[in-house]
Amino acid sequence: MPTDVEAHITGTVFKVETTAGAQVAEGDVLVILESMKMEMPIEAPVSGTVSEVRVQEGESVDEGQVLVVLD
Numbered sequence: 001m002p003t004d005v006e007a008h009i010t011g012t013v014f015k016v017e018t019t020a021g022a023q024v025a026e027g028d029v030l031v032i033l034e035s036m037k038m039e040m041p042i043e044a045p046v047s048g049t050v051s052e053v054r055v056q057e058g059e060s061v062d063e064g065q066v067l068v069v070l071d
Helices: none
Strands: 002-004 011-016 029-035 038-043 048-052 067-068
Touching: 002 048
Parallel strands: none
Antiparallel strands: 002 067, 011 029, 029 038, 048 067
């Protein structure tokens, strides 16, 4: 069952820390968002394999938008 990793805030993708196919552990940082000059790490809620990265650095995202999909 895939797990969608969503943005907790509206902001800009500052850095993408993972790629499709990567193995990640629960708590690993997947994406760093920037909002109001603060960097917010988005962590993997579960261990798994990254099946999709749906954002690119510099892209604006909305709260609730899917950033990464884990299998």
